[in-house]
Amino acid sequence: MPVEWAGSGPELLVTIDRGRGAGLRTQLEDQLRAAIRAGRLAAGEPLPSSRELARALSLSRGLVQDCYAQLQAEGYLTSRPGSATRVAAAAMPATGAPPRPPAPAEQFPVADFRHGVPDLSLVPRQDWAWAVREACRTMPDAAFDYGDPVGPVRLREVLASYAVRVRAASATAADLIVCTGTQQALGLVVGALAAAGVGTIAVEHPGSGRTLGPLAEAAGMTCVPVPVDGAGLDVTALRRTGARAVLVTPAHQWPTGVVLTGARRQELIAWAREHDGVVIEDDYDAEFRYDREPVGSLQGLAPDHVVSLGTVSKSLAPALRLGWVIAPGRLREPIAHRKWLADRGSPVVDQFALAVLIESGRYDRHLRRMRTEYAARRDTLVAALRRHAPHLPLTGLAAGFHAVLDLPAGADEQQLIARAAHRGVGLYGVAGSRPQLVLGFGNTSRREIEAGISAIADLLP
């Protein structure tokens, strides 16, 4: 006999049918996920407490708590001690639909602190156009055929030697699979891991659960959250999950900005060796480091256990859709096979163009310029906040182009975001366990940073 939720809290169309084959937790999770995707549960909306929902549906409270924790790991829900679990601000809008495209800049005429995007007005258009022309001029006729699905050997050689030189990776062309960015790379790797019998994959929390969760679900895997502290991923907590794979961002943790410490790196690699585990290293932000010694990639420390993912989305532009995987031997063929199944390989002219750009030195020159520019923006942000909100800690500044602003416990992150939007300033929350803002400055000029912070100064708690 199906049991429906009919509590006094928010409207929720959830039905648990004990006669159905699917487990109770799966039923609840699937329905909440579907309601969020379809927009029936809107961003910011509170969910019933686990106690209330458990009582109404005749479930154990632990089951409801597990379900909420899972959806939190996947990025659908967010919760803070002492306040209701809510639908995350950035939860997926519709079944199977990609995340909504970024808000147009006009929505935030004063400043948009959106994260994850480089400066789109400084994309090296001339250099890229030159590189495409050079590629077309120099590519042999045969290169215009269907190519190797993992990418032309020329680009793989260039990327491998770049990774060895700049990231202290351990790689040759044979270890690389070129793809259309981290998003595709993750899908391919997760598929290969599922086929190899990995049933549980862990993800940093807060972290990339919103990206990894649906991919893991589609591959029949469970995705579990593991907390991040001031030293990076909590490896002791990882050990308790029973996961055989984990997704991490060691160079600049997404979103807290913490750099994984040397001791934690060693612990993580020891975990992988003991459990025949796989560490997926998302190296997305490694090009932009400021006031600390360069930290090499994890992959270089344990090439048999680390899959490293690279992308040009931050270094050049997301629109190029170019990335790569450096994979241990046992995963290479399964990943390559999935790449062939997906699209027979990424666009070849663009891949030759990237090789030309890197070989010519123009790629490094662009990175040097951007590093100087982003460092200046970071200084502007630090100075503006020191002036207007000196009591709020700003962290995660060692690399990349976002920082994290801690709000006092109990501050209403969502309300602050809404009020800032009214003043033409785009702010974004971490969606973690405490109120924090991620302040992106990749696509925000120094002038906009100044104007944006001063426009919201009196709103900061």
Ligand SMILES: Cc1ncc(COP(=O)(O)O)c(C=O)c1O
């Ligand atoms: C944590 C993280 N890694 C990597 C990427 C880059 O993804 P892609 O290469 O698919 O553009 C993003 C994009 O925002 C990200 O947030």
